[in-house]
Amino acid sequence: MQTTTLSFANMHNHGELLANILRARRQSFIVQNKWNLPEAMGMEFDQYDTPQSRWIAVHNELGEVLAGLRLTPTTARCGIYSYMIRDAQNGLLDSIPTDLLYDPAPVGEEVWEATRGFVAHDIPAHLRRRVHLNLVLEMQRTSRAEGIRRMIALLPSNWNRWSARCNLQMSDAGRTMNMGGIDYQAVWIDFAAQLN
Template sequence: MIEFRAPKPENVLLEAITLPGRVDRYHLIAEFLRMRKRVFVDEKAWPLFYADGLEFEQYDTFDTTYILAHDGKKVFGGARLRRTDMRAGAGSIAYSYMIRDAFLGLLPNMPKNLCYSEPPMDSQTWELTRLVATGGPNIVEQVLVAANEYIYQAGGSRCLFLGSPAFLRMAKRLGWEPAPLGDVVGNNDGRFVAFGCGIRKPITGPKAPISNTVSVFTG
């Protein structure tokens, strides 16, 4: 388990979990997948696959890392991280990560014109998706700070995001310097923009909370 330095609400732990090495923590990942189903399928009516109350897809694999905010049992928020040089699946279609696969036309429900040029595949760049939090003030910020620290410790230098224009504006308020990868585009699920941020060296001292946002969603 990685200990994150970011300030967090009392009794909330920020944890990075990657399967299968942390199979003992699968119950927390399952709670995160249930949260995703409640938010994205039940509330937002996105046409996503789910089974047994869990929303999951081809990017939820054993080499995916989840950044979760929890108290040991209840998950208050989280996000999914994938290094962009990873591959998922075998056979006629091999997936990489959401932004790139949408650009290549491999995701029928996603706009193809997310980016001006083909997104990268390299070990220095990560993608963060399925960011969601419903559990209290500053959970979204804490998950993003923890994801930044995890990528930093893993040797990464950049993170890509897919979210609403409001999410890009929030990234600016939190001190990141987001650079759009393309124009704002839309489909039946809403308006989206793909953007990238450089990874920052983690802060070692206390940092005052910036945002009280508790309901932020990404692809």
């Protein structure tokens, strides 16, 4: 099992891995969850998949993606869009309620957003915990490399069941809401301690 953080600067070193992440996202969000999202060539994507973002993958040596997520700086801008959680709060996205956060969405150099997180549906139960842990360890490595002190994430509302096991300091940032048949919640993930 391997982990990789991809960017537009390094994706040429990793063959099809970014495309495989987008294919795995399609399987997870469009096929499994039946969400109505943009897709092309068997890949799910949206307006936030830009050179400003990073993509984390847990994968095998063949490039098959077991889990992944996207990280976007809260300072990102692309046309009228910034980052998913902030744009939802500002009413730019119909699929996410505007009242998803308790406070105004943050904008700052040391705060990034984590979205489109998934674990492939066909991962056996005995491997899921290890896959989750590898995903979290790569998030921690990337936060150190990028100087990320905090992340705001949109996660399934069961996050508190596994956050302690993964040694993540997390707290709720908004209410629980049902989106596409799944309960989600905005949460804070604190990485400040590991940067000191």
